[in-house]
Amino acid sequence: MDDDGGRLARWENRSEIPLFLMGLLFLGAYAVHVLAPGLPPAAHTALLAVIGFAWAVFAVDYAARLRLSGRRFGPRYVVSHLLDTVVLLLPLLRPLRAVQIYQVMQRRHEQPRMTLYGRVIAYAGMTALLIGFSGALAVYQQERDAPGATIVTFGDAVWWTCETLTTVGYGDVTPVTPAGRVIAAFLMLMGLALLGAVTGSFSSWLYQVFAREGELPPGR
Incomplete structure (x- = not known):
């Protein structure tokens, strides 16, 4: 049975790119919602649904990372995973995790950093x-x-x-x-x-x- 660190690394390798794309979708939906107030109410309802769905995905990812880390949620976990916590509370900043995509690609292709x-x-x-x-x-x-x-x-x-x-x-x-x-x-x-x-x-x-x-x- 793999240790927690191995399972967490596999989760990060598999989820980082889809989550980055989800972050861009969140940002795009929010931008349209703010910048196009004249859209029909149904369109704004759909945009808010996309925003809510994306945030729910981020929350599931945060919970999965917490569980796979084998640690309990608390101040120490929040401090040591500050970026993860910030982008959960402020999903507009989710694309900031793009730096993780770079690291994932380096691990996959073993190219010079x-x-x-x-x-x-x-x-x-x-x-x-x-x-x-x-x-x-x-x-x-x-x-x-x-x-x-x-x-x-x-x-x-x-x-x-x-x-x-x-x-x-x-x-x-x-x-x-x-x-x-x-x-x-x-x-x-x-x-x-x-x-x-x-x-x-x-x-x-x-x-x-x-x-x-x-x-x-x-x-x-």
């Missing part, structure tokens, strides 16, 4: 695009009909998201609803985290390049 710096830059770029699009959708949904709102079009939401993620914050458009401000706080934190990750990785790469070229004293 991308360098650490390349992975950091690629993952940070993908994360910025995904969080930016998802954040724009979410804040637009909350703000568009609010009294005194300055984010009244999706273009406004995209512009505001770019300002927030890059930590520029012109202040020309700002969320006025409580939910919109919660989204803003999340995007601010993510912007700082992404900026720190990319800056640190790039600085480390430059240091190694200079060290190889002999422009830095050895041992520093």
Whole structure:
């Protein structure tokens, strides 16, 4: 009988790509639901059904991973599987697990892995695009009909998201609803985290390049 680690690895290898596609389906259905309010009610009902079904699949996957890990659900499990927990609570971020697809494909084909710096830059770029699009959708949904709102079009939401993620914050458009401000706080934190990750990785790469070229004293 295989150990828990082997069963969990097989589950991840088999489920990661279908779950990634399900995440894209979730994001697409949510985007159409938000950006096309003029669709017939039946169409919005169908979109909400797709969204609910996709979330249920994510919940089943989370429960399966918990069971196959042989551990009990608790704070330690949540901390050690933080990304899994976050994408369950915020399914719009499910495509962030695309990095797992890369790892699965490497295990299957045994090809050389991308360098650490390349992975950091690629993952940070993908994360910025995904969080930016998802954040724009979410804040637009909350703000568009609010009294005194300055984010009244999706273009406004995209512009505001770019300002927030890059930590520029012109202040020309700002969320006025409580939910919109919660989204803003999340995007601010993510912007700082992404900026720190990319800056640190790039600085480390430059240091190694200079060290190889002999422009830095050895041992520093």
